[in-house]
Amino acid sequence: MADDGPVEHGYPHLDTVRDAITALYKRLSYDTVQTFATSVAPVDVAFADTDDLHLGAQRVAREMVRHYRLPDARLIVSFREMTHAANVELAAGPEYFVELNDRFRTHRRDIGAALAHEVMHVYLHRLDLSFPGTRENEILTDTAATYLGAGWLLLDAYREDSASSQKLGYLTPEEFGYVLAKRALVFGEDPSVWFTSPQAYTAYVKGMAQARRDEQQPPLTAAGWAGRRRYAHDRRHAPGPGSQSGVPYAFSGDGGGSLRVSFPCPTCHQRIRVPVRGRVRARCSLCRTVLECDT
Numbered sequence: 001m002a003d004d005g006p007v008e009h010g011y012p013h014l015d016t017v018r019d020a021i022t023a024l025y026k027r028l029s030y031d032t033v034q035t036f037a038t039s040v041a042p043v044d045v046a047f048a049d050t051d052d053l054h055l056g057a058q059r060v061a062r063e064m065v066r067h068y069r070l071p072d073a074r075l076i077v078s079f080r081e082m083t084h085a086a087n088v089e090l091a092a093g094p095e096y097f098v099e100l101n102d103r104f105r106t107h108r109r110d111i112g113a114a115l116a117h118e119v120m121h122v123y124l125h126r127l128d129l130s131f132p133g134t135r136e137n138e139i140l141t142d143t144a145a146t147y148l149g150a151g152w153l154l155l156d157a158y159r160e161d162s163a164s165s166q167k168l169g170y171l172t173p174e175e176f177g178y179v180l181a182k183r184a185l186v187f188g189e190d191p192s193v194w195f196t197s198p199q200a201y202t203a204y205v206k207g208m209a210q211a212r213r214d215e216q217q218p219p220l221t222a223a224g225w226a227g228r229r230r231y232a233h234d235r236r237h238a239p240g241p242g243s244q245s246g247v248p249y250a251f252s253g254d255g256g257g258s259l260r261v262s263f264p265c266p267t268c269h270q271r272i273r274v275p276v277r278g279r280v281r282a283r284c285s286l287c288r289t290v291l292e293c294d295t
Contacts, residue, residue, distance in 0.1 A: 221292045
């Protein structure tokens, strides 16, 4: 939790974020991901200053349990002084104890954001889905919460001005915006209408631009002129070593003289391999996205 401290920006964790999206599709399946087409509604996690602190926190926790489809999970929420925003005890269940930072006693509007992350820890724990290393696992948790419809709250908790700053989660604001944009492109849902933080909206716009660039990489037909020219050059010299550094695609031969190209799916980032023979329509086996390619 960045609290009046420097907020990291940019995309330093982008590779791990993309790996997390792939892992979600692999572990959950396309059909299960599709059941999360509707995000948590702002009204369902609204928290007024006049609400009872503990009863309100329990109500929001129940909403997160409902959204993540954990009907047999019961969360016990408490508050204490701590460095991090929150912590959850990942026991066998069905009861899970969540501790929230004391600052949320007076910053109640952000309790939903903190619980979106902590309840996702429970969800991933039950799925037995994790990444090695604490930071990588936290990035997986942020990415999963955002992609499955609750993480817009985490981005909306980001506020920054000349005198103070606040950010929850391990992703940068732009990375939260990127994952939200990836979700929006899949489900046709615009989360920006829910933002109360102008900085969150700016980060979402930047994230959407980055997500759109994923859809404009060769050999996809939406690639720009410069990318197509570089691709044509690399294809002429393929599969020679050293000609494909810094690009997302890679050429390979099959031993019989036929050339193939592999590239990441712009939706789920699983690598797709197709023959190099001009116009090709490919379908990702993981997320079922149909891709128009010019190989």
